[in-house]
Amino acid sequence: MLLYIIFGLLIHFVFFASIFDIYFTSPLVHGMTPQFTPLPPPAKRLVLFVADGLRADKLYELDENGNSRAPFIRDIIMHEGSWGISHTRVPTESRPGHVALIAGFYEDVSAVAKGWKENPVEFDFLLNQTKYSWNWGSPDILAMFAKGIDTNGHAHRPSSREYLDNIKIVDIGLKEIESTLKDFYGNDGKTAYIFTSDHGMRDWGSHGAGHPSETNTPFVAWGAGIKYPQKVSAQKFDDTYLEEWKLENWKRHDVNQGILPVDILNTTDLFKAESMFTNAVQILEQFKVKMTQKKEATLSFLFTPFKPLPDSKQINILRQARSYIKQKKYDESVSLCKELINLALKGLSYYHTYDRFFLGFNVVLGFVGWTSYASLLIIKSHCNLTIGVSKEVKKPSYLLLCSFVALGLLVALFLLLQACPWSYYVYCLLPLPIWYAIVREFPVIQDFVTLLLTNPPKHFVGYLLLFILGIEVLVLSFFYRYMLTAGLIAFSGWPFITPLWTQAKSTSLSWIFFCLLLAVFPLMPVVGRKPDIFLVMGAGLLLLLLSVLVLTSVIRRKNGFLNEELVLYLLQMLSVVLSICVVYGTHNSLLKKQGLPLINQIASWIILASSLVIPLLSPPILFDRLFSILLSLMSTYLLLSTGYEALFPLVLSCLMFVWIYMEQETLQQSGVSCKQKLSTIQFACNTDLTQFQDFSLDDIRRAFFLVFFLVTAFFGTGNIASVNSFDLASVYCFLTVFSPYMMGALMMWKILIPFVFVMCAFEAVQLTTQLSSKSLFLMVIIVSDIMALHFFFLIKDYGSWLDIGTSISHYVIVMSMTIFVVFLNGLAQILTTKKLKLWGRSKSHLI
Numbered sequence: 001m002l003l004y005i006i007f008g009l010l011i012h013f014v015f016f017a018s019i020f021d022i023y024f025t026s027p028l029v030h031g032m033t034p035q036f037t038p039l040p041p042p043a044k045r046l047v048l049f050v051a052d053g054l055r056a057d058k059l060y061e062l063d064e065n066g067n068s069r070a071p072f073i074r075d076i077i078m079h080e081g082s083w084g085i086s087h088t089r090v091p092t093e094s095r096p097g098h099v100a101l102i103a104g105f106y107e108d109v110s111a112v113a114k115g116w117k118e119n120p121v122e123f124d125f126l127l128n129q130t131k132y133s134w135n136w137g138s139p140d141i142l143a144m145f146a147k148g149i150d151t152n153g154h155a156h157r158p159s160s161r162e163y164l165d166n167i168k169i170v171d172i173g174l175k176e177i178e179s180t181l182k183d184f185y186g187n188d189g190k191t192a193y194i195f196t197s198d199h200g201m202r203d204w205g206s207h208g209a210g211h212p213s214e215t216n217t218p219f220v221a222w223g224a225g226i227k228y229p230q231k232v233s234a235q236k237f238d239d240t241y242l243e244e245w246k247l248e249n250w251k252r253h254d255v256n257q258g259i260l261p262v263d264i265l266n267t268t269d270l271f272k273a274e275s276m277f278t279n280a281v282q283i284l285e286q287f288k289v290k291m292t293q294k295k296e297a298t299l300s301f302l303f304t305p306f307k308p309l310p311d312s313k314q315i316n317i318l319r320q321a322r323s324y325i326k327q328k329k330y331d332e333s334v335s336l337c338k339e340l341i342n343l344a345l346k347g348l349s350y351y352h353t354y355d356r357f358f359l360g361f362n363v364v365l366g367f368v369g370w371t372s373y374a375s376l377l378i379i380k381s382h383c384n385l386t387i388g389v390s391k392e393v394k395k396p397s398y399l400l401l402c403s404f405v406a407l408g409l410l411v412a413l414f415l416l417l418q419a420c421p422w423s424y425y426v427y428c429l430l431p432l433p434i435w436y437a438i439v440r441e442f443p444v445i446q447d448f449v450t451l452l453l454t455n456p457p458k459h460f461v462g463y464l465l466l467f468i469l470g471i472e473v474l475v476l477s478f479f480y481r482y483m484l485t486a487g488l489i490a491f492s493g494w495p496f497i498t499p500l501w502t503q504a505k506s507t508s509l510s511w512i513f514f515c516l517l518l519a520v521f522p523l524m525p526v527v528g529r530k531p532d533i534f535l536v537m538g539a540g541l542l543l544l545l546l547s548v549l550v551l552t553s554v555i556r557r558k559n560g561f562l563n564e565e566l567v568l569y570l571l572q573m574l575s576v577v578l579s580i581c582v583v584y585g586t587h588n589s590l591l592k593k594q595g596l597p598l599i600n601q602i603a604s605w606i607i608l609a610s611s612l613v614i615p616l617l618s619p620p621i622l623f624d625r626l627f628s629i630l631l632s633l634m635s636t637y638l639l640l641s642t643g644y645e646a647l648f649p650l651v652l653s654c655l656m657f658v659w660i661y662m663e664q665e666t667l668q669q670s671g672v673s674c675k676q677k678l679s680t681i682q683f684a685c686n687t688d689l690t691q692f693q694d695f696s697l698d699d700i701r702r703a704f705f706l707v708f709f710l711v712t713a714f715f716g717t718g719n720i721a722s723v724n725s726f727d728l729a730s731v732y733c734f735l736t737v738f739s740p741y742m743m744g745a746l747m748m749w750k751i752l753i754p755f756v757f758v759m760c761a762f763e764a765v766q767l768t769t770q771l772s773s774k775s776l777f778l779m780v781i782i783v784s785d786i787m788a789l790h791f792f793f794l795i796k797d798y799g800s801w802l803d804i805g806t807s808i809s810h811y812v813i814v815m816s817m818t819i820f821v822v823f824l825n826g827l828a829q830i831l832t833t834k835k836l837k838l839w840g841r842s843k844s845h846l847i
Contacts, residue, residue, distance in 0.1 A: 042225030053150030081222025097198025539646035656761030703779035
């Protein structure tokens with residue numbers, strides 16, 4: 001089993017790494033001949049102002065008195081230059097924004113493997129093409145004029161007085177710098193100015209995703225070569241900003257995707273046509289270099305050129321565009337050059353993705369093979385699924401081995417002739433040993449098919465369709481959280497299709513109630529919610545009420561209640577009360593802008609540190625230990641909550657308790673064992689392997705339930721694919737000074753707490769039903785790999801970085817699910833089986 005796990009991890013690592021060769025290789029092309037416009041530019045110098053974190057709406061809108069917060073910029077819009085909105089892309093961070101501003105392209109998609117602060121490829125940019133450049137601003141990014149706006153946005157949010165007042169300070173600074181430059185150069189009229197921002201900011205002070213408040217940035221240009229303001233009677237845009245900003249009569253020019261904005265240039269038509277012609281020739285150079293590179297690396301009889309743009313068409317378009325310029329038909333020349341640019345860009349994309357189908361086919365072949373092999377291991381290992389399978393297994397044919405070896409040599413030779421990188425050999429050769437292992441088990445497959453045919457076909461088809469439906473619901477839940485609601489509603493009907501409804505009605509009613517209650521959470525908003533401290537306190541009070549009921553029940557259940565156990569329960573309840581007080585006190589203190597009280601901060605860290613220790617002091621009796629884990633972790637979760645999400649782990653935990661009872665009832669009805677009380681079952685460090693039951697269809701359902709509840713823990717109240725989905729206010733009980741690593745660690749622990757509840761509950765399910773851990777591991781692999789295959793085809797390398805990052809995150813989540821389950825299983829075993837003794841000698845816990 002260990003060898004299988006190691007080999008499985010290696011294969012999954014290869015599958016994960018493959019997306020960066022298939023989808024995320026750098027699109028940048030090197031080795032082109034630089035092109036230049038043969039006419040002198042209208043400006044001798046360019047001054048670029050970048051206001052870090054400035055939202056377009058906050059700059060353009062009027063204040064409560066109807067006055068502009070930036071009167072200097074407002075005066076330029078109305079009397080001197082052109083204005084509009086520039087559109088940045090995800091990640092809406094400082095470095096990617098500056099790359100787009102001064103290098104002319106959005107963040108290289110291959111940089112997803114290294115993050116936004118580092119780019120794995122070299123690229124040319126504006127400052128390299130200038131005689132002299134002077135940069136003033138933040139040293140870690142490059143030129144940055146106004147960093148105070150971003151700082152105040154993070155600390156006080158964009159609607160705060162501090163953020164808005166900083167815009168006024170920036171506006172005054174712009175006016176002073178422009179005046180200084182004009183005096184220095186003697187008002188020669190040869191200076192062009194551009195004022196913009198690298199990214200915007202959400203209402204709660206974060207950025208990085210693709211919301212319009214983050215991607216819409218201001219764009220104001222004036223000076224040499226820029227058109228004066230144009231008055232218009234009407235303008236049409238998808239938004240309603242113009243009327244709000246009182247700028248509906250001043251022509252708005254939006255800038256997007258690096259397209260040359262010729263309509264804002266105050267130059268001759270000849271200059272515009274020549275500039276567009278140069279742009280087209282430069283992009284065509286990239287196309288030619290990319291085509292040559294791919295042609296040289298492909299066997300001649302296999303090479304397929306980009307048919308919409310053959311050499312003859314390139315020559316004809318360039319000749320015709322040059323002819324139009326000579327005939328002074330400048331508009332026709334510009335239009336023709338735009339057509340050539342569009343074709344060349346499509347051709348670049350064609351050659352950039354030339355090998356995608358070939359590599360994708362081999363990876364899919366490996367995916368399908370690995371999932372099939374995992375299924376075969378389950379069939380071979382559990383006799384109740386292989387009744388009738390022949391015990392005599394023939395040795396694999398020597399000819400079969402030679403055939404696969406020969407096929408591997410042919411594939412390697414094919415790749416060698418095309419000078420393919422070493423990673424191609426891995427992707428193409430890896431499926432061969434997997435499929436060899438499958439083919440050699442052909443007798444097992446044959447006997448299993450025979451076994452299936454002995455059963456009614458409608459049963460097999462029904463189970464298969466149900467399994468496929470469940471997988472599709474899980475996949476769709478990554479995009480539409482309300483699919484989890486649909487799944488939980490379907491789960492609530494489980495008792496009605498089994499004898500549970502008639503034989504365990506009270507347990508079934510509890511299952512239905514908590515399934516429907518948990519189904520509400522995926523319908524709630526993910527982000528953008530306002531803090532509701534009363535919901536957090538309400539969750540704490542409900543937990544206290546539940547604790548009192550459980551404590552009363554335990555005292556009645558036991559003839560004598562150990563003093564240390566009573567003290568432990570009371571200590572945990574006191575911890576919940578303290579969490580409620582800290583949350584309330586911190587919230588009020590921050591509202592009054594008095595900061596985080598030191599006593600509250602100390603109390604929060606003590607509760608966090610003790611939350612993983614106190615459960616180990618409780619008796620290892622199943623019910624007692626699980627409830628102790630709930631109390632300790634919920635105390636921490638309350639401190640990390642800002643609203644309705646505080647109720648989520650409480651409801652989830654209640655459902656987990658009911659699930660344990662439901663599985664007990666199911667096992668009893670199947671006649672496997674007698675029902676034991678949860679108050680008499682103890683978690684054991686060493687599990688007796690001889691007690692494991694044979695794998696059955698119920699175990700497939702249990703494994704699916706586990707995966708579904710884990711996905712619910714991911715997306716129940718937030719979206720793990722984007723840290724931007726979690727409000728930084730969640731950590732304000734622990735710290736208020738911006739510390740991305742510490743804040744990120746606290747939010748990750750908040751995310752993990754519901755997972756711990758699920759895995760601890762499943763430890764109890766395994767214990768009460770004697771479910772094999774090996775079988776569970778194999779089933780999780782099969783479910784997660786089928787989901788991963790879905791997400792492999794859904795990965796995006798186009799659109800915003802939010803789309804790209806989300807598609808990668810989904811793939812990574814399901815690919816990591818196996819490793820994640822192993823980690824959570826280990827943590828759950830420690831929390832459920834380990835026992836710390838602080839009160840002298842060991843005492844019996846069963847009375």
